[in-house]
Amino acid sequence: MGHICQRRCPAVAPQGLIIGYGSPVRGDDYAGQAAAELMRQWRVAGLQVVMQAQLTPELTATIARTRRVIFLDAAVDRTNVEVRVIEPATTLTSSHQSDPAALLTLARILYGRAPRAVLITIPAYDTSLSLALSPATERAVAYAARLARAYAGRRYWPLQARAVSQ
Numbered sequence: 001m002g003h004i005c006q007r008r009c010p011a012v013a014p015q016g017l018i019i020g021y022g023s024p025v026r027g028d029d030y031a032g033q034a035a036a037e038l039m040r041q042w043r044v045a046g047l048q049v050v051m052q053a054q055l056t057p058e059l060t061a062t063i064a065r066t067r068r069v070i071f072l073d074a075a076v077d078r079t080n081v082e083v084r085v086i087e088p089a090t091t092l093t094s095s096h097q098s099d100p101a102a103l104l105t106l107a108r109i110l111y112g113r114a115p116r117a118v119l120i121t122i123p124a125y126d127t128s129l130s131l132a133l134s135p136a137t138e139r140a141v142a143y144a145a146r147l148a149r150a151y152a153g154r155r156y157w158p159l160q161a162r163a164v165s166q
Contacts, residue, residue, distance in 0.1 A: 021072070033052075064108075
């Protein structure tokens with residue numbers, strides 16, 4: 001049985017979901033999963049951590065049951081860790097692969113609600129076949145995980161995208 005404050009104080013138990021995704025055999029593309037793994041090791045109360053190679057529609061039930069979701073992903077076109085608010089998409093594609101906005105839309109359509117969401121992108125410098133992260137991406141992963149932890153505990157989130165330096 002948890003402490004009474006964990007049942008009543010949303011700042012202590014934020015009821016959040018962390019989804020880290022990316023290919024584990026494509027070097028820096030694994031950055032989202034690596035950051036989520038750090039979050040899992042920290043065992044933050046009230047957070048569920050999911051790690052997958054790609055986003056799929058099967059995640060929508062889990063997404064719809066949470067108050068907020070933080071997506072963690074690698075991006076080859078970034079040089080800084082970036083936080084972007086994600087809104088549900090206006091249209092859906094008919095694919096078994098999805099992006100964060102499409103999953104939010106699907107959650108709204110199927111379950112009647114879409115939680116607040118942010119995407120934290122991590123710079124990826126080398127996405128060739130490899131099981132290791134580059135040193136620069138490894139540092140960015142640690143920073144992104146700390147940033148995700150801070151966002152998970154916040155009561156209010158930003159309304160627009162912003163780049164944050166390490």
